[in-house]
Each structure stands twice: as C-alpha cells, then as structure tokens.
Amino acid sequence: MINGSKSRSTLKQIAKFCGVSHTTVSMVINQNPRISAETREKVMVAIKKFNYYPNVAARSLVMSRTNTIGIFGTMFDSPYYNEIIRGIEMECRHSNVDLKIYNCNGSLEDFNDFYDRILGERRIDAVIVLSVPMEDAVLERFQKEDLPLIILQPVSIEGPNHLLEKIPTLQAEDRKGVYKAVTYLISLGHKKIGFVNGPEHLKICQDRLAGYRDALRDNNIPYQEQNVVYSHVKPDAFTMDAGYQVGKELIDRMPDLTALCCVSDTMAIGVMKALRHKGRAVPEDISIVGFDDTYVARLADPSLTTLHQPLLEMGKASVTLAHAFLSKKPVEHLHRGFEVELIIRESTGKPKNSKK
C-alpha cells in the first residue's frame, strides 16, 4: 500500500514473458541443474531485461530464513567497538547477508527489553552479542529457540555462567597480552610497575591483572597490592576521566613507580594527563602502556605503546561462525582466543636511572 510497487516485476511475469512456468524461473534463479541451458539462457535474459530481483519477504516466508543477522551490544561509545562492528559488517556484506544493529548500551536490562520480541518475530537468523553480560535465563531462551548465538568478548558479572560453556565465544587473549606488555617493560629495565585496572568484578579485568602477575612472577618481581588501582567510575570505568582520577591516586600513593600498565587507551591518556599536570614527563620519567590500540593511541602525544587486539578479524570471525551454525556445519572450536600484539610507540622507554 504505502510502498506502491508500481513498476516491480515478479517471478510470474518473467515466466509469462518467457512462456514457461514460474517453477522453471525459480529453478533458474536457484541454479537447479535440471533446467536446460537454452531455457536458462532465455530466462536470464528476461530477468535482466525486466531488472527482476526476487522479493526477499516471500523468500523468507517459505524458507524461514531472513538472511539477516543481528548484533546486540555496546556501540558507538568507543573506537574499540567500532572496529569490531566494522569487521562484522565487512564480512556480512561479503557474504551478502544483511546486518541489523541493536544498541543495548552493554546492559542486560536494555537487552532484555527488546530481544524477546525481535527473536519472536523472526527478524533475524542469528545473533551476535557484543560485550553484554549474559545470564543463564537468556541463554536458555536462545537454545530453546534454536537460534544461533555468538558471544563476542564475553563479560560475566558474577563468576562463569553455567550455560556459557556450550555457547560459542570469541575473545582476545588478554592475559597473554598483558604478560607481553609487562615483560617488555621489565626488559627495558623497569622494576616498579603499576597497574591501572577497571572494576575487579569484570572478567576482562581479572584476566588482565592475572597477566600482569604472571609476568612479575616469571621475572621474580614480587607482586604488591599497593601498585594496583581499580577504577569504579560510573557509568564507564574505562574513560579518560576515570584514568585521570585513579592514575593520580596511584601516583600519589606510589610515587616511585617508573611504569604504568593501563587496561584501556583512553584511561592511559587520562593517566598521561594526570602525570603532565604533576610535572612528570612521559616516557622520560615514567612509561605508559595502554590497551586496545584504538586510533586515539596514535592521536596521543606522545603516541601510546599499547596492546593491539585483532578486532577486525574477531568481527569477521563471528559472522563466519554464525554462518557455520546456520548451516549446521560442525564447528571445530567452540571457544576461540585471538592473539594480542604489543605495539611499541613513544610512551615507553628505559627508566631514568637504568644501568642499561
């Protein structure tokens, strides 16, 4: 009605024009080998001539497939998520499936507000969840619906979920990543290394802290609780302002630190600002490492040494995984980790009174 499809051609019209049944046309479109080459050719010409495209609604109805995947998650907040979504979009476009986005601001409540309806109405074939804490009740719902669910960068609020084990997840190997960064700092001669963390109840923060401890342990440097600071700033604990605040706190408490490892780039920038305001130069007086390698890392002055996650790859891989589940193909690894790489830029250097 509203979209008066005046000049739109249908399969039936093509069939009529070609003097064949519409079944034949459908078979041509779906590349059915039982159609003779000449018939196929004749139909193809007509399709071109009338600029015919199959109607996806009709197709969806009979196939019960929308050729669309949906992503629920945190969005537009940071370049971090952007990069993942860019990867998802790329792969979707490449494989000709549409991508619908639903921003639930990383909150389970917001997620609950609308996923039920969207799933119920079969608006999408598969769901990618990006950094939204999941609870078992929700996961059960997905399993019951038989709707593929991929979890990207899982966050669990309270310990590991019961069902999470059975659901495919993709995540960066944070722990190993931080290990690399701290090992690098140690190799430069640093011994007094601080850690600027996010909320301790988040899994990623626990993982990253573990990487820090691993590196200290392997280099015989005792772990000291006073060298770690946790941001609980609301609503987002990983911002520049949060970094400024807790960074200052840590520096005041432990003025001897010669290097700081931060769990996000924006926090690291906040920390650098705090240091500058205290008259301490980066990297001459103190070295700083970020996390994420978002483009603000390059924007900073000095540019940030940071940990690069293959976000684009992770985004693409999540779509590939969704596809595999849709076509019921066996999936080799249910849980996949992605290597984190250390990117060395200007914000790190040897400590001041290093003998090296």
Place this chain on the structure above:
Amino acid sequence: MINGSKSRSTLKQIAKFCGVSHTTVSMVINQNPRISAETREKVMVAIKKFNYYPNVAARSLVMSRTNTIGIFGTMFDSPYYNEIIRGIEMECRHSNVDLKIYNCNGSLEDFNDFYDRILGERRIDAVIVLSVPMEDAVLERFQKEDLPLIILQPVSIEGPNHLLEKIPTLQAEDRKGVYKAVTYLISLGHKKIGFVNGPEHLKICQDRLAGYRDALRDNNIPYQEQNVVYSHVKPDAFTMDAGYQVGKELIDRMPDLTALCCVSDTMAIGVMKALRHKGRAVPEDISIVGFDDTYVARLADPSLTTLHQPLLEMGKASVTLAHAFLSKKPVEHLHRGFEVELIIRESTGKPKNSKK
C-alpha cells in the same frame, strides 16, 4: 529447514485454540475495533500463553513493507559518524523499526556496487544516505522506485546536483558555525587568524571557508589567501596526520598567526602536535579551534574549543523524516539546517600581546 521452527506458534494455532477464525486473531493484533472486548481478551490471553509473535516475513509479504530502514554511508571511521548513527539507531528503536547498515566507505562506487540489488529485493523501506556523494543517475533510480531517500550531510563533488533540490536533506549550518568561532576569536583580540581547511572542492569546506570570510569581513579584517591552507591528504584529508602536515606548512609560512580555525577536531589535534613540536604553547602562544566536538576534543590536552553539531538530533530527525515519507505525510521543510554551537574549552585564549 535450517531454522527448524519447532516450537513456534502461528496465528492459526492461536485461532484454533481460541475457537475463532484466524481473521479474528489478526484483527485483535491489529487492534481492529470490530472485535468485542471479551473475544479480544480471550485471544490476548492465548497470545501470552503461547508466547506468540507475528512472523514479520509473512506480514512484509502482504503489506509490502519491511519495517526496516537502511543506512548507506561512511562508518566507523570517526566519532563524528558514530554520533549520527547512534541517533539514527535510537530513533529506530524508539519507533520499533529495524536498522540495517551498509558501509560504503563514503564512496559512490562502493555504493553503486550494492544498492541496486538491495533496493530491488526490497530489503528495506527507506534509505538514509550519510555523506556519500550522489549523482543524478542514482537519485533518479530512487525516484523511479518510489523509495524514500533522505540525505544526511550531503556532499557534492562537482557543483550542485540537479535532482538534489527535490530530495530531503539534513545538514549542519557550517557557515554560521565557523562565523561564530571566528567572531569569538576576534572578540578575544585576535586579528591574525588562520584557517586549516579540507579539500576545496568539497561543499562543506567551501561553506566553512565562507563562514570564516563572513566573520573577517564583518569585523573589517581583510581576507588574505596566504592565511588559508588546504589539506589534500589521501585517503582522508581530515585526519590528525593531515592536520600535522598542513598545520606545520601554514605556521612556517605565516608565523605571525595568533589563532587557527580548523575544519575538524582530529586535524586540530594534529595542528596542536605540530605546534608543540615547534615549541609553541596552546593557548598561550596560539589559539586553536576545532570542528565537530567529537569526544577526542575532550581527550586532547589542552581540551579543544570546538564547534558542536547536534549530530544525535540530526540522526534522529532523519529517521523521523523517513517515517513521514513512508506514510506519505506532507513534509514542511525539505531542507533542514541544524544550528552549530561553539563549545569553549582550554585551547583558546587572548593573544599574547593583547591590550585587553
């Protein structure tokens, strides 16, 4: 097949359970007043009980409406576009239409690659185009299809398009915005004000330069070509690196300038970096104004005085406009401008030898 919809209930099942015809159930769902209160109640209870949701594919087929809008454009590159898309997504969610995204990297060629098919298959009801240069051939196609098209932040490569006049556009009032910024700098006492521009063939760059000239003229300051520099850096002329490069060029050529107005925040940050490397302090030696008020403006140190565009509002408005077109409602203004606001932060101050 692939999505075995085992436990999914249909309208027919609900009807059977209630002992009414499926027409009746449909009418209940669509709030048709011809249904008696008690029947309605009975049906509603069953709907709840079976957790029934109407299948959108079936509905789309008969209504020829997908309840989905698509956005084609530049994406994930900068916080600037993010903010617009966030607005679009917000309004979509609010009005319960789905949003499909297609990243064509701001290029008309990429756009041409896939819009034809997506339109032909009727995957979406309306299109929002974000900062993609349009040519008449494409616009004609949309008009022929009778598919609502909204253009956000139009960019024309070669002069104004012929059909662009008839198509709804939303854009920020760049010219007035820059006027405000330059006027502000003048009010601080600046007289030697430079302008760091993007490629001169882009409409936005022409508009912004015009605002700069307007302000100078109204304050009896002669316009001098040497005070303007154009970035032609590929592939993106508005980056920090571009700003660094052309900013340095301008400073070297015109060392007397006491203030610089830049056409993007990231460029402004690049310019600041160049200044710092030359030993000139911001804002003590030279004032800097950015454009866009993306979050990097706050991240910068000193934080950037910049021009704020109501990006969120613009995004929302574009969806509202699409809705109006879809329901054939009359639209009052085909071309809408959005006010640009000056945000004063730390990167601007009085010139050094100001008498004020």
Place this chain on the structure above:
DNA sequence: TCCGTTTATCATATCGTTTTCACACTCCGC
C-alpha cells in the same frame, strides 16, 4: 411478524516465492 441496521465473526483470496510430485517426452536396448 417482518424488515432494516448494526455488530461480531468467518471464509476466502492474496502477497511472491520454494518445493514436491506427477506428467510428458526422448532415447535406448531388447
């Protein structure tokens, strides 16, 4: 009692595909 009007419900057609199954035709060997 009969008829007209309103009210509530239903039977049926429709949207544009895919899919199944039956049919017709050709070709071949016996």
Place this chain on the structure above:
DNA sequence: GCGGAGTGTGAAAACGATATGATAAACGGA
C-alpha cells in the same frame, strides 16, 4: 513397439500473515 531410465516442465500446495466482502445474530421499530 514396449518398458525403463533419464530429462525437462508445470500444477498445486505450502509459508503465515492481511484485507475484503459475506453471513449470522441481535435488536428495535413499524
């Protein structure tokens, strides 16, 4: 010249909703 295999084709039934016009029931007025 007759069954059987192999090929192409088409009629008809889904898929799950909306929309239209018909029908049955209820009611009031003459």
